[in-house]
Amino acid sequence: MKEKKFQFSYKEVPDSKDLSDEDAALLQQARKATKKSYAPYSKFNVACAAKLANGRTVIGTNQENASYPVGICAERALLATVGTQYADEPIATLAVSYHSLNGKNDQPISPCGMCRQALSEYEKRSGNPIRLLLSGMEGPVYIINTVKDLLPLAFSEEHLG
Ligand SMILES: O=c1ccn([C@H]2C[C@H](O)[C@@H](CO)O2)c(=O)[nH]1
Numbered sequence: 001m002k003e004k005k006f007q008f009s010y011k012e013v014p015d016s017k018d019l020s021d022e023d024a025a026l027l028q029q030a031r032k033a034t035k036k037s038y039a040p041y042s043k044f045n046v047a048c049a050a051k052l053a054n055g056r057t058v059i060g061t062n063q064e065n066a067s068y069p070v071g072i073c074a075e076r077a078l079l080a081t082v083g084t085q086y087a088d089e090p091i092a093t094l095a096v097s098y099h100s101l102n103g104k105n106d107q108p109i110s111p112c113g114m115c116r117q118a119l120s121e122y123e124k125r126s127g128n129p130i131r132l133l134l135s136g137m138e139g140p141v142y143i144i145n146t147v148k149d150l151l152p153l154a155f156s157e158e159h160l161g
């Protein structure tokens with residue numbers, strides 16, 4: 001039997017003011033876009049902002065539904081736009097933030113499992129790592145180098161044979 005290990009390291013920046021100007025601006029766009037979220041059921045307003053390799057910025061927000069499973073996360077809403085309008089264009093950096101009416105907004109969240117799978121496929125398809133900036137409306141920012149780090153042993157089209 002062989003012991004295998006998965007390890008990853010990421011950065012924690014104490015506050016968004018410690019980011020580069022470009023990263024701080026992208027995170028600010030994500031924070032601002034939480035106002036566009038439609039989340040009357042969870043009251044958990046998530047938004048993300050992607051800086052594409054071509055310089056464009058795209059935003060996405062969660063859009064909920066009275067039939068709960070119909071709702072879509074901010075990350076996959078964003079990917080639908082990127083995939084449609086800028087197919088295969090690499091996402092250089094994706095900032096994710098949220099504003100919750102249920103509690104504090106000062107800790108980072110990270111994409112759910114379904115979004116990790118979707119982001120993983122977009123990363124592969126575009127051929128470039130997606131850097132992630134994760135943060136609430138204030139507080140620390142996590143910087144993650146690639147979606148691969150968030151989804152070890154990812155399922156992909158290769159497994160379909
Ligand atoms: O990374 C995340 C985590 C949660 N949500 C959404 C799904 C649901 O609408 C609400 C509460 O889970 O937040 C996102 O959009 N992205």
Ligand SMILES: [Zn+2]
Binds near residue numbers: 073076112113114
């Ligand atoms: Zn999700």
